[in-house]
Amino acid sequence: MAETRVNASITDVTNNGTIWICEHMFRYQRSKGIFFYDNPFSFTLPVLFLQTTLVSVSTTILQLILEPIGTSSFFPQLLAGLVLGPSVIGQNEFIKKWLFPPKTFYISETIAFFGSMMYMFLIGVKIDISSVTRTGKKAWAIGIFSFIIPLMLSLLIVFIFSTGSFHVTTILLADLKLLSSEMGRLAISSSLISGFISILWVTCLSTLKQSETKKDNGPFNWMTMSFIVMILVIIYVLRPIMLWMIRKTPEGKPIKESYIFSVFLMVLSCALFGEYIGQHFMIGPIVFGMAVPDGPPLGSALTEKLDALVSTIFLPLYFLYSGIRFDLYIIDAQSFAIVQVVGIVSSIGKIVGTLLPSIYWKMPFTDVLSLGLLMSTQGITQLLYLQSSLHLNIIDEQSYGNALIALLWLTGATTPIIKLLYEPSKRYLSLNRRTIEQSTSDIELRLMACIHTQDDTSSIINLLEMSNPSLENPICFYVLHLLQLKGRSAPLFIDHQPSSKKLNAPHSNHSQNIINAFRSYEKQKSNNVVVKVFTTISPYETMHDEICMQVDEKRVCLLIVPFHRQWRPTGVTESAQPIRALNRHLLRMAPCSVGILIERGTLCRNNPLTSVLFYSVGIVFIEGADDREALAYAMRMANHPNVRITLVRLMEPRKKNRNLMHRDPDGDLIHRFKVECIQIKRHDYREEIVRDSVEMINVIRSLDGCFDLVLVGRRHATESNLFSGLTEWNEFPELGPIGDMLVASDSTFDGSVLVIQQQKRSGVGYHDLSLDSGINTMQESITIVEVPRERKVWPIA
Incomplete structure (x- = not known):
């Protein structure tokens, strides 16, 4: 076709409702620029750049807006794709013509699926497959029940919502900052089991669907055998190669670029083979990703090199493609209601499936409910299942749109509830402190x-x-x-x-x-x-x-x-x-x-295993629970024959004449120190009268060169004249005023310092405003x- 600058299209609708769009193709897909009277938006590549920019920026903005309410990252990603799609912004004729012409989506769809393939590969890399064998009975029971019960409840209508995903649960836990919590551990283990069952379930259904047009079982058998061969090659050929790469990498050194390139070629080969045998092209990369040894040096190198690009550029483009396949105006009320009910029933089934084993193990109801909600969340894995079902004609476009809405609102509603219900710190904040x-x-x-x-x-x-x-x-x-x-x-x-x-x-x-x-x-x-x-x-x-x-x-x-x-x-x-x-x-x-x-070198100058050390330890004591905790620890050290303790007591003149004994806990502990430790000649007690912060600073500076280690309390009574004006100049608020004086950049003290804080004895944690600055x-x-x-x-x- 001769080169043309016309961006026209011809649309035709056949009798069966199929829409055909004919557009002129350009020999050259690059614009010469506006100075040569070319419109860049008449060409595919500039439009693709604009689409990628728009969806990436939209996703980032929505994440910033929705993050405070506790939504998972999947929610703003999918929402951005739907907003930019034909059902919202894409309805505008100008935007549809110049920003979303049909010809660009042949390229953007390819790039989007390539990005999602790499994303799913990275998911596999991050999964420790061996952890399944170390999972406890509770996680196995929850994982199996949370798959079977919602499947039984929703099998007659749709099976997508019964599936689970390890990755979706892990990402949600990371978004909610619950990864290291007790419930987070159980949720990850359970979702790992449920996810493996879901993958097998969907793979079998997809294979059967592609084989049902044949009268014999030949294609199904060949697909199954080829899939098993692929898994065996990954386990017994590709994984040993990667383990050899790791052995060849010196400890602490980065892995060679040639090894990274080789792994990348393996990913593409697995995707190609999966597509060649009729399986979904993502199955091969996911399985191969699970075979990659996780963590450093190989797993961490792959994620560091690919994660940012795939997550921030390719993945938003995939969600844009997902939104383009969504058409709000073909959905009718009846089908919409049915699918939403199925989604709700499936979520309830997940909660019930989690509840039954959890009752047996006597878990708290709030934890069980939070865990059930976690197990019922949906994400990119379910979206891929939906698109595969649409491709295989298991569902139609109307059902796809209904399911997409259900995925969106169920996930958007679930995560804020989990954030409200479950707070991991309650377990230890309610305890008496030791x-x-x-x-x-x-x-x-x-x-x-x-x-x-x-x-x-x-x-x-x-x-x-x-x-x-x-x-x-x-x-x-x-x-x-x-x-x-x-x-x-x-x-x-x-x-x-x-x-x-x-x-x-x-x-x-x-x-x-x-x-x-x-x-x-x-x-x-x-x-x-x-x-x-x-x-x-x-x-x-x-x-x-x-x-x-x-x-x-x-x-x-x-x-x-x-x-x-x-x-x-x-x-x-x-x-x-x-x-x-x-x-x-x-x-x-x-x-x-x-x-x-x-630690400033005084505590590691000698090897404690090969030499006898003598340490001089000082305690700066003013008042309060933190100073008492420091002194109590020092009194434990005092019986060591090679430790010399010096207690430096700083007192205001108005407190000098007070009889400390039996008046307050500070006086009681100091009296104990005098009785138990001063009789040992190497220990010492000094009392310094200070009237204001200037005199206190002078005393602190006089400690220079006297001690290998100084113990100080972190917090003191701020209304005291000794601390007037000091808190405003703290370089490190987490060390308190005395610790900051000894460690600050202008300090000449060269010994080590241990700053001690005694936690409150009961109730919940306190909020220290000084800890919120500069972090x-x-x-x-x-x-x-x-x-x-x-x-x-x-x-x-």
């Missing part, structure tokens, strides 16, 4: 430390040694190695106890040096200390829930976390805002006392590893 001050010295002291990198190990071990584990005062020490979630949909919790079931996964290797160091220390201290090491892999945004649950389960008295800045031998500090946000969440919510350790969090997606926990070593009174 503190060192309230614990007696003749029972086991339970401490927990969080470690981000193995560089934190030496300082934590030295602090544990200073805590004076002994036969009379044993310590049970829990170590949580915290890793950011990468290349997985669901977080992972790993127990590294010798009696626990070992995981043949690369995740355990990240903690090996930490495990070895603590095992060596435990062996050296014989029966005085028991160390238990765990690894938790989760997003920083919800990591505090996992830590708080472990604190509650282990009955810990003091949680020690590293400061977000690290002092290196070069003097350079590194800052990580997600870690800072995590520390602030823990200060608000932890069901025990919290200590933030600022940025990283938004990020728990497979359950059910392993036996060792019993406590010493009885607890």
